[in-house]
Amino acid sequence: MYKIVEKRQLAPQIYLMEIEAPRVAKSAKPGQFIIVKMDEKGERIPLTVCDYNAAKGTVTIVFQTLGKSTLEMAEYQVGDNFSDFAGPLGQASEFIHEDIEALKQQKIVFVAGGVGTAPVYPQVKWLQQQGVQVDVIIGARNKEMVILEDEMKALGATVYVTTDDGSNGHKGLVTEVLKGLIDNGAQYDHVIAIGPMIMMKFVAKLTKEYNIKTTISLNPIMVDGTGMCGACRVTVGSEIKFACVDGPEFDGHLVDFDEAMRRQAMYKTEEGRAVLEAEKSSHKHTGGCCGGHHHE
Amino acid sequence: MSKTRVPVREQCPKKRVTNFEEVCLGYSLEEATQEASRCLNCKNAKCVGDCPVSINIPGFISHVKKGEIAEAAKVIAEASALPAVCGRVCPQESQCEGKCILGIKGEAVAIGKLERFVADWARENNVDTAQVEPKNGKKVAVIGSGPAGLTCAGDLARKGYEVTIFEALHEPGGVLVYGIPEFRLPKETVVKSEIENLKKMGVAIETNVVIGKTVTIDQLLDEEGFEAVFIGSGAGLPKFMGIPGENANGVFSANEFLTRNNLMKAFKEDYSTPIKAGKKVAVVGGGNVAMDAARTAARLGAETHIVYRRSESELPARVEEVHHAKEEGIIFDVLTNPTQVIIDDKGWVSGLRCIKMELGEPDASGRRKPVEVPNSEFVMDVDTVIMSLGTSPNPLISSTTVGLETNKWQCIVADEETGLTSRERVFAGGDAVTGAATVILAMGAGKKAAKAIDEMLMGKK
Numbered sequence A: 001m002y003k004i005v006e007k008r009q010l011a012p013q014i015y016l017m018e019i020e021a022p023r024v025a026k027s028a029k030p031g032q033f034i035i036v037k038m039d040e041k042g043e044r045i046p047l048t049v050c051d052y053n054a055a056k057g058t059v060t061i062v063f064q065t066l067g068k069s070t071l072e073m074a075e076y077q078v079g080d081n082f083s084d085f086a087g088p089l090g091q092a093s094e095f096i097h098e099d100i101e102a103l104k105q106q107k108i109v110f111v112a113g114g115v116g117t118a119p120v121y122p123q124v125k126w127l128q129q130q131g132v133q134v135d136v137i138i139g140a141r142n143k144e145m146v147i148l149e150d151e152m153k154a155l156g157a158t159v160y161v162t163t164d165d166g167s168n169g170h171k172g173l174v175t176e177v178l179k180g181l182i183d184n185g186a187q188y189d190h191v192i193a194i195g196p197m198i199m200m201k202f203v204a205k206l207t208k209e210y211n212i213k214t215t216i217s218l219n220p221i222m223v224d225g226t227g228m229c230g231a232c233r234v235t236v237g238s239e240i241k242f243a244c245v246d247g248p249e250f251d252g253h254l255v256d257f258d259e260a261m262r263r264q265a266m267y268k269t270e271e272g273r274a275v276l277e278a279e280k281s282s283h284k285h286t287g288g289c290c291g292g293h294h295h296e
Numbered sequence B: 001m002s003k004t005r006v007p008v009r010e011q012c013p014k015k016r017v018t019n020f021e022e023v024c025l026g027y028s029l030e031e032a033t034q035e036a037s038r039c040l041n042c043k044n045a046k047c048v049g050d051c052p053v054s055i056n057i058p059g060f061i062s063h064v065k066k067g068e069i070a071e072a073a074k075v076i077a078e079a080s081a082l083p084a085v086c087g088r089v090c091p092q093e094s095q096c097e098g099k100c101i102l103g104i105k106g107e108a109v110a111i112g113k114l115e116r117f118v119a120d121w122a123r124e125n126n127v128d129t130a131q132v133e134p135k136n137g138k139k140v141a142v143i144g145s146g147p148a149g150l151t152c153a154g155d156l157a158r159k160g161y162e163v164t165i166f167e168a169l170h171e172p173g174g175v176l177v178y179g180i181p182e183f184r185l186p187k188e189t190v191v192k193s194e195i196e197n198l199k200k201m202g203v204a205i206e207t208n209v210v211i212g213k214t215v216t217i218d219q220l221l222d223e224e225g226f227e228a229v230f231i232g233s234g235a236g237l238p239k240f241m242g243i244p245g246e247n248a249n250g251v252f253s254a255n256e257f258l259t260r261n262n263l264m265k266a267f268k269e270d271y272s273t274p275i276k277a278g279k280k281v282a283v284v285g286g287g288n289v290a291m292d293a294a295r296t297a298a299r300l301g302a303e304t305h306i307v308y309r310r311s312e313s314e315l316p317a318r319v320e321e322v323h324h325a326k327e328e329g330i331i332f333d334v335l336t337n338p339t340q341v342i343i344d345d346k347g348w349v350s351g352l353r354c355i356k357m358e359l360g361e362p363d364a365s366g367r368r369k370p371v372e373v374p375n376s377e378f379v380m381d382v383d384t385v386i387m388s389l390g391t392s393p394n395p396l397i398s399s400t401t402v403g404l405e406t407n408k409w410q411c412i413v414a415d416e417e418t419g420l421t422s423r424e425r426v427f428a429g430g431d432a433v434t435g436a437a438t439v440i441l442a443m444g445a446g447k448k449a450a451k452a453i454d455e456m457l458m459g460k461k
């Protein structure tokens, strides 16, 4: 059993939970994820590691309520237990294997969309703690949906916020902010974008034009998370990769986003698919893990 | 004496395709003693030689003859930790029963069905077959809770070792819980109770631990005080064909389809994991896994086809499974090979383009090689495709354990007799070493490794 030791609501549909999972806490790295199963009848839900504390033996997750399971999860309170919590899964972010001095010479910018800000947090934390100064662009629907802004600033990162309605920071899309920064002379060597699939697709499209190395984090449908089922397969370049073991982070310029988005919607009901279609045509995409951020 | 075996009762095909309950109902005590009485109690029993764990077959059967079922159970327990499982899923026709002397002129003794009967009876009557020696204070780690890991753990626990099994999934059992369906191997009654028996012997099971990710083999040895490690991590990585359209929505690996249904119990309304079986399903492949996927799809209400590129006589699946699949209305499209998954404008499967095959010259395996019949392409009208083309070992462990040798199929290299790998104190067995094989072979490997680990740690060798 894995006990919930802290719970906070970060935004109208976004919750943070700190879970007792000593083994996972000890080996977790930025970029990795866990799989939580609430009880006997629950499904296996992949969620990115948002923070970890090896000494305390806890792991922090942040999730957005989307469907049955995440809504149910939001009902859990401090002191309650999840029956299963497996991880850390997937590959850690590439930069943790790089030379720190070399990293310090690089200019890295994170682009975080909606609940995707949560997986960005441990990466920014790790880098800032190693003395690598980074920029972070956080995009959300409105002021209320912006999460972890103060926490990122407290780490010492330079934070730019943008909202669809301009209620916090810039008004508009993360890609506009990124483009603005680049055009004004920010010499970025590496863009790391995590958010709704559609956001990552457009960030990658933009950075391709500028020829800037881009890493994105995929969130396809998963079952086991150990490379056993192939549900999470994605096309990267000309190869098929299993996101749970080969990823979840990939080269954004090589990912087939259209296929990935299509596959992510596989278990939506007919009704749900209709909603998605409607949302697409009104340019308001909210599907996927890190939904909540309009695009296009 | 009868030349034919006592028939075993089965759920009627029409009824069973609508449920997930066990197909074979097993012998009654009366039927079992009657079938047992056919056994000649051969002095030089050929059947034993072809049982990978060398169960004393005439020994246990002679107890069944006399109605001494508890004694029979004890004889089996000397050699096998999972008789209720093997009695159900062993390919008996090519193992023990394949060598039975009665098979020459009539039907072999139904060894598997008798073994199953004894194991079920022993469970229902709480026969305690576990004999555990006093604790010796030595710790051994077992990775994976499939038949290889369970057997190795059981044998070591019996010898007094403190054994911990580390399992990546939330439920122990390996393929027995995520792969083989309920209607062939009931989970609650059979698999769970075999695992409970291990726990009673003192085996600890830590689920949700992915070795190589959560903790490494080196950490187990250097930091957690384990003196030896057995790797029984199976061969779970699914293969795909590499044909166009294979990533369409509605194309699944058999592992995904079966895991959703078996481990996650998607067939039960009140479980959260979804499954999509579609209306018309093509299962590509001809092994046991393909039969299981097809029969599962049929139970979920789909018209189901097996698409296999060789001819029917080459189907690698067990005869019994093919027979059961046919009874359940599965359509066999043999000498047929998929070339493309056709996708509709929303990205879903709308058909499977196939080409007809014919048998040509024998290949390296001695089987006649299927070759394409020119201009014979056609489109099968299906909305779901399940790829069942085999699996290989997952590189999670080999890629995180320095010095652990693997071969070109990603299989861990291990000594056949002892299971010792290229790493000191690290042993391996089962599908992780052989590639996808059988339950009983995995058990046999677990047993051999347990013996070798004991000899090593007791300084016997």
Ligand SMILES: Cc1cc2nc3c(=O)[nH]c(=O)nc-3n(C[C@H](O)[C@H](O)[C@H](O)COP(=O)(O)OP(=O)(O)OC[C@H]3O[C@@H](n4cnc5c(N)ncnc54)[C@H](O)[C@@H]3O)c2cc1C
Residues within 6 Å of the ligand: A033, A043, A044, A045, A046, A047, A048, A049, A062, A063, A064, A065, A066, A067, A068, A069, A070, A071, A115, A118, A119, A218, A219, A220, A221, A222, A223, A248, A264, A265, A266, A267, A268, A287, A288, A289, A290
């Ligand atoms: C590696 C990875 C990391 C993730 N990290 C986060 C995170 O940090 N925070 C967060 O809020 N969400 C994250 N997600 C997404 C999260 O797993 C899904 O939102 C969740 O499973 C939805 O479950 P549901 O039953 O509430 O919704 P449903 O109504 O079942 O599904 C809603 C949508 O969620 C997605 N989804 C459903 N089931 C799965 C599944 N088994 N695996 C993956 N996606 C699924 C699909 O896009 C689906 O259309 C991550 C997913 C992956 C694969």
Ligand SMILES: Cc1cc2nc3c(=O)[nH]c(=O)nc-3n(C[C@H](O)[C@H](O)[C@H](O)COP(=O)(O)OP(=O)(O)OC[C@H]3O[C@@H](n4cnc5c(N)ncnc54)[C@H](O)[C@@H]3O)c2cc1C
Residues within 6 Å of the ligand: B089, B090, B091, B143, B144, B145, B146, B147, B148, B149, B166, B167, B168, B169, B172, B173, B174, B175, B176, B179, B180, B181, B209, B210, B211, B212, B232, B233, B234, B235, B236, B258, B288, B289, B292, B394, B396, B397, B429, B430, B431, B432, B436, B437, B438, B439, B440, B442
């Ligand atoms: C659908 C299907 C039907 C089959 N039908 C039959 C049949 O009728 N008869 C028969 O004899 N054989 C059958 N087989 C084959 C048989 O099930 C396997 O040969 C056997 O289960 C292999 O046992 P194993 O212990 O080596 O591995 P597995 O049963 O595969 O167990 C391996 C376990 O290790 C775990 N694991 C993997 N990696 C890690 C890790 N890094 N850390 C921790 N745990 C890990 C896995 O989650 C799994 O639980 C079938 C197989 C399938 C898939």
Ligand code: SF4
Residues within 6 Å of the ligand: B050, B051, B052, B053, B054, B055, B057, B080, B086, B087, B090, B092, B095, B096, B097, B111, B112, B115, B440
């Ligand atoms: S374990 Fe398998 S091979 Fe051995 S006797 Fe039993 S059914 Fe036959």
Ligand code: SF4
Residues within 6 Å of the ligand: B038, B039, B040, B041, B042, B045, B046, B047, B048, B057, B058, B099, B100, B101, B102, B109, B111
């Ligand atoms: S070979 Fe057949 S008849 Fe002889 S002992 Fe074995 S099961 Fe009995």
Ligand code: FES
Residues within 6 Å of the ligand: A221, A222, A223, A224, A225, A226, A227, A228, A229, A230, A231, A232, A233, A242, A243, A244, A245
């Ligand atoms: S989630 Fe099953 S292989 Fe990746």
Ligand SMILES: [Mg+2]
Residues within 6 Å of the ligand: A043, A067, A068, A069
């Ligand atoms: Mg769900």
